[in-house]
Amino acid sequence: MARGLRETGRLDEVVRTCIGCRQRADKTTLVRVVAVREPTTTVVRPDSRGTLPGRGAHLHPTTRCLELAIRRKAFGRALRVEGPLDLSELAGIVETA
Ligand SMILES: [Zn+2]
Numbered sequence: 333m334a335r336g337l338r339e340t341g342r343l344d345e346v347v348r349t350c351i352g353c354r355q356r357a358d359k360t361t362l363v364r365v366v367a368v369r370e371p372t373t374t375v376v377r378p379d380s381r382g383t384l385p386g387r388g389a390h391l392h393p394t395t396r397c398l399e400l401a402i403r404r405k406a407f408g409r410a411l412r413v414e415g416p417l418d419l420s421e422l423a424g425i426v427e428t429a
Pocket of ligand 1: 350351
């Protein structure tokens with residue numbers, strides 16, 4: 333387990349956990365996403381500039397980690413949202429590796 337560092341820390345820790353593969357990785361290799369509520373859905377928006385407000389989650393920008401995160405419903409849990417999620421923006425930036 334973590335040695336003293338908690339994901340909830342507000343300090344600028346450089347290591348985050350990918351919500352797809354659950355591996356800890358340097359923050360710079362992960363993409364931050366935030367939930368943006370729309371009338372009928374919640375858009376999971378990639379925060380490529382690191383400026384969007386709100387609760388974020390981190391993910392490797394790969395189809396593998398995206399699919400893993402979808403399969404384990406990690407977005408809803410990590411972003412504390414319920415209901416349908418629009419992942420099209422995020423899907424548009426991940427590598428098809
Ligand atoms: Zn990952």
